[in-house]
Amino acid sequence: MSTTASDLGAPAAAPVKVPPGFFLETVLSVHHWTDRLFSFTCTRDPTFRFGAGQFAMIGLMVDGKPLVRAYSMVSPPWEEHLEFLSIKVQHGPLTSRLQHIRPGDGVLIGRKATGTLMPENLLPGGVLWLFATGTGLAPFMSLIRDPETYDRFDRIVLVHTVRQANELAYRGLISEELFGHELLGELVREKLTYVPSVTREAFHTSARITTMIETGSLTADLGLPPLSPERDRAMLCGSEAMNADVRALLEARGFVEGSNSEPGSYVVEKAFVTK
Numbered sequence: 001m002s003t004t005a006s007d008l009g010a011p012a013a014a015p016v017k018v019p020p021g022f023f024l025e026t027v028l029s030v031h032h033w034t035d036r037l038f039s040f041t042c043t044r045d046p047t048f049r050f051g052a053g054q055f056a057m058i059g060l061m062v063d064g065k066p067l068v069r070a071y072s073m074v075s076p077p078w079e080e081h082l083e084f085l086s087i088k089v090q091h092g093p094l095t096s097r098l099q100h101i102r103p104g105d106g107v108l109i110g111r112k113a114t115g116t117l118m119p120e121n122l123l124p125g126g127v128l129w130l131f132a133t134g135t136g137l138a139p140f141m142s143l144i145r146d147p148e149t150y151d152r153f154d155r156i157v158l159v160h161t162v163r164q165a166n167e168l169a170y171r172g173l174i175s176e177e178l179f180g181h182e183l184l185g186e187l188v189r190e191k192l193t194y195v196p197s198v199t200r201e202a203f204h205t206s207a208r209i210t211t212m213i214e215t216g217s218l219t220a221d222l223g224l225p226p227l228s229p230e231r232d233r234a235m236l237c238g239s240e241a242m243n244a245d246v247r248a249l250l251e252a253r254g255f256v257e258g259s260n261s262e263p264g265s266y267v268v269e270k271a272f273v274t275k
């Protein structure tokens with residue numbers, strides 16, 4: 001009697017044809033933070049290069065075609081694997097599928113990384129403010145684990161605002177592991193401040209980033225002088241509304257947007273995936 005694939009409980013898998021411009025990587029682990037938020041790690045092609053703060057197109061083959069969205073790398077450039085943070089949207093074309101990935105599954109990673117949240121797009125300055133809401137934290141997770149970020153700034157303040165405390169992804173990693181990290185710990189202890197804030201349930205800090213800037217509590221609570229384009233630099237990554245509102249507050253204080261061609265006092269990128 002011959003054995004067929006269906007006898008083995010699974011249809012014979014057709015070999016996946018990798019579309020041009022992508023690597024096919026293997027999922028290594030998946031972590032579900034909440035019913036709205038998950039992260040995963042996957043293998044990394046040794047030729048895939050990126051800078052901390054950049055993003056790539058990530059996704060799955062659906063009906064024989066790549067279905068991809070922009071995702072910032074959470075993992076630092078020196079790490080062997082890649083890590084991504086994503087929302088889950090029940091009827092979202094990509095995230096409704098991506099949220100079900102498991103170790104061993106294939107995932108598409110675009111070969112070209114890009115983005116504006118890079119320290120070289122900022123003029124030299126004293127304090128680097130990293131303002132994130134929700135999954136906008138992702139690129140900053142890479143930046144705060146890249147020693148180069150610490151070379152460029154005297155101090156780095158990461159402000160992460162979410163609705164509920166369980167959405168403070170990587171909170172333990174940032175506030176504990178990183179401070180005790182074998183190689184980065186000293187830099188982190190000397191220069192990094194983590195300011196988590198939660199807006200829709202009781203928490204020690206409960207203000208939106210915009211409110212903290214407007215009232216001045218952002219700087220005052222850390223014993224720092226008011227935000228100034230002479231000394232401070234900012235990176236923004238969150239919803240369109242948050243980016244627009246923080247941008248307006250910074251520009252009112254004289255901050256100028258930087259880019260690859262001309263560094264400035266702040267840079268902005270949206271937390272891309274909303275579906």
Ligand code: A2P
Pocket residue numbers: 133134161162163198199200208209210239241242243245246
């Ligand atoms: P809030 O709870 O007051 O709306 P979301 O999940 O909607 O992207 O929100 C993530 C976090 O960003 C929430 O804490 C939310 O605060 C905050 N937020 C939303 N819009 C803005 C904005 N325009 N400026 C500053 N913070 C914002």
